[in-house]
Amino acid sequence: MNTFENIITRRSTKKYLDKEVSQELLEKIIETGRYAPSGGNSQSNHFLVIQNKQIIAHLVKMVEKAFSQMEITENMYRSLQNSINLSKKGGYVFCYNAPVLIIVANKKDYGNNQADCALALENMMLEANDLDLGSCYINQLK
Structure with missing residues (x-):
């Protein structure tokens, strides 16, 4: 799938299968989040996977x-x-x-924390879409 197609086909999934996601796929998703840009190249995001x-x-x-x-x-x-x-x-x-939660967190007092987390999450949701996995951005939790 090319980048344009991936972007325009990504949707927020609100119904999931009760099915485990493999370690290999989770690692790919996390890796794309790690390569997201960050303010001042701080790379201070933390990734927590809960299964x-x-x-x-x-x-x-x-x-x-x-x-x-x-x-x-x-x-x-x-x-x-x-x-x-x-x-x-x-x-x-x-x-x-x-079946899986991936929480991206950053330093509470870092001025670019929400933007940096959002950039990582977008990369990760696009990778999930490319892997035929659903995802949903939830930004209500701080």
Whole structure:
């Protein structure tokens, strides 16, 4: 698949198969994230891969609890408002039951942390698409 085709065919996946992703494919995806540009070439992103279903379920509960305690504000974007409302009702699953979570993190006080993480994630989502794997960008967690 060429670059243009990869970019225009990538979509956010919100339904996943209950199927393990191989170590080889995960390493390819992470490697593309490592090659993303970063402010000042800091290369300070950290990559955390979670495949353990119990840990993912625990994270889902933690996120739902935190979101259920949030208040909706005037300038909040719609998907975050929807997530808060779903959390208050119960049953909010921020990761759409994906079998793998890849968290890209950076230094909290680094001024370019969100941009650097987003660049890495875009590379990784394009690689996942090229490998016929679904992905979804979730930027509601800090």
